[in-house]
Amino acid sequence: MAEKKRGTLQIPNAPFRPGDKAHFDTWEYEPGDLSRPDPTSCSTAETNEHAFGLIRVLDFEGNASGEWDPKISADELIEGLEHMVRMRIFDERLMKLQRTGKLSFYMRSFGEEAVAIAQTMALETQDWIFPSYRQPGAQFVRGRDMVSMICHCLGNVEDNVKGRQMPVHYTYKEGRYISVSSPVGTQFSQSIGVAMASQYKGLDECCITWIGDGSSSEGDYHYAINFASVFKPPVILNVVNNQWAISTHTNLASGNPTFAARGLAYNLPSFRVDGNDFLALYSVTKWARERASSGAGATHIEVLTYRAGAHSSSDDPSRYRPKEEQDAWPGGDPIKRLVGHLIAIGEWSEEKQDELETRIDSEVMAAYKEAVKFGDLDNGPHPSNDSIFTEVYEEVPWHLQEQWDEMKRFSGD
Ligand SMILES: Cc1ncc(C[n+]2csc(CCOP(=O)(O)OP(=O)(O)O)c2C)c(N)n1
Numbered sequence: 001m002a003e004k005k006r007g008t009l010q011i012p013n014a015p016f017r018p019g020d021k022a023h024f025d026t027w028e029y030e031p032g033d034l035s036r037p038d039p040t041s042c043s044t045a046e047t048n049e050h051a052f053g054l055i056r057v058l059d060f061e062g063n064a065s066g067e068w069d070p071k072i073s074a075d076e077l078i079e080g081l082e083h084m085v086r087m088r089i090f091d092e093r094l095m096k097l098q099r100t101g102k103l104s105f106y107m108r109s110f111g112e113e114a115v116a117i118a119q120t121m122a123l124e125t126q127d128w129i130f131p132s133y134r135q136p137g138a139q140f141v142r143g144r145d146m147v148s149m150i151c152h153c154l155g156n157v158e159d160n161v162k163g164r165q166m167p168v169h170y171t172y173k174e175g176r177y178i179s180v181s182s183p184v185g186t187q188f189s190q191s192i193g194v195a196m197a198s199q200y201k202g203l204d205e206c207c208i209t210w211i212g213d214g215s216s217s218e219g220d221y222h223y224a225i226n227f228a229s230v231f232k233p234p235v236i237l238n239v240v241n242n243q244w245a246i247s248t249h250t251n252l253a254s255g256n257p258t259f260a261a262r263g264l265a266y267n268l269p270s271f272r273v274d275g276n277d278f279l280a281l282y283s284v285t286k287w288a289r290e291r292a293s294s295g296a297g298a299t300h301i302e303v304l305t306y307r308a309g310a311h312s313s314s315d316d317p318s319r320y321r322p323k324e325e326q327d328a329w330p331g332g333d334p335i336k337r338l339v340g341h342l343i344a345i346g347e348w349s350e351e352k353q354d355e356l357e358t359r360i361d362s363e364v365m366a367a368y369k370e371a372v373k374f375g376d377l378d379n380g381p382h383p384s385n386d387s388i389f390t391e392v393y394e395e396v397p398w399h400l401q402e403q404w405d406e407m408k409r410f411s412g413d
């Protein structure tokens with residue numbers, strides 16, 4: 001037994017820092033190792049192994065196997081690939097625009113594109129999405145126009161939230177995509193509230209939400225999951241363990257060997273899934289959707305992945321982690337893995353991939369050119385100052401009216 005060190009706080013550190021050679025344990029679980037229980041009758045105990053293990057479908061040669069293989073059509077896979085490629089190119093372009101002062105701030109989904117896209121594709125259109133800032137890809141699945149997304153990031157006159165939110169903190173009502181909140185973690189309890197409302201109304205609607213590994217160390221996660229445990233609403237609760245919370249390593253967020261296993265204590269079926277495996281993500285989410293629909297309640301999922309880029313445009317990861325850590329990640333790249341699978345089943349080729357990337361690159365550029373016609377951060381025009389006071393209350397309360405009048409006096413309007 002390890003000697004107890006009195007008077008010493010045990011503070012976990014990151015395993016690797018700049019200059020170290022990063023490596024990860026090889027994954028013990030192969031595709032096909034874990035069974036797929038019946039979603040409508042599955043008990044929490046039946047998922048014990050899944051919570052400590054890892055659900056995988058795709059191997060690194062591009063083959064799909066096992067009970068979790070969702071067996072979806074090649075057309076659907078190509079649709080998913082297209083959304084992921086769009087997300088990556090969109091992110092690259094907008095990051096460049098941030099660097100040239102056209103927008104104030106940006107956050108990429110780099111390396112995590114499969115998460116929101118595969119999981120949203122596994123849902124029904126009436127389902128509600130409670131994202132964090134790293135799931136904008138769900139909007140592509142729900143059909144949001146890129147021009148409108150870019151207008152939001154630019155904070156111009158066509159921004160649908162009129163500059164009230166930071167870039168990337170999207171709102172897309174038409175797609176049932178709930179506003180991203182700057183204080184992290186709030187979406188977890190909100191999703192459960194809406195799921196309880198759907199349950200109460202007898203609607204076949206489900207909610208899905210994602211919280212980061214770091215944010216899941218907040219109370220919000222535990223309050224929310226306790227509600228899910230007690231009231232059994234139709235909700236899919238994902239903890240995206242991408243190894244980092246800005247510069248804080250994942251091992252400071254939970255003392256449990258896996259994030260998934262925390263759900264077992266709340267009596268929720270809990271799965272750990274390879275977050276760079278499009279097929280596994282899709283399949284586990286379908287399972288949870290089926291369970292929600294049957295009235296059996298919530299599912300808790302740890303999405304195991306790696307944040308391949310910086311936290312945001314304000315972050316420099318070379319200060320706190322080795323540059324090669326991303327290459328050492330055993331899950332590889334989600335786009336390359338899906339491309340590999342499509343090629344392995346004879347439905348895709350390197351040439352088709354090149355064509356797709358070229359086409360999407362020009363679509364993103366065209367969308368930017370269209371969006372910037374409505375203004376950018378640098379040059380305006382910006383939403384009117386009056387919009388600070390409108391569209392929140394149906395009738396502006398007296399104290400805000402006073403402030404509004406004062407603003408008008410100062411600005412000479
Ligand atoms: C309540 C709250 N605390 C702190 C912050 C600052 N902050 C923004 S993102 C972030 C890290 C979150 O990491 P994680 O939950 O792992 O999500 P990831 O960025 O890795 O997707 C922090 C500390 C915040 N926005 N809200």
Ligand SMILES: [Mg+2]
Pocket residue numbers: 212213214240241242243244245246307
């Ligand atoms: Mg994280």
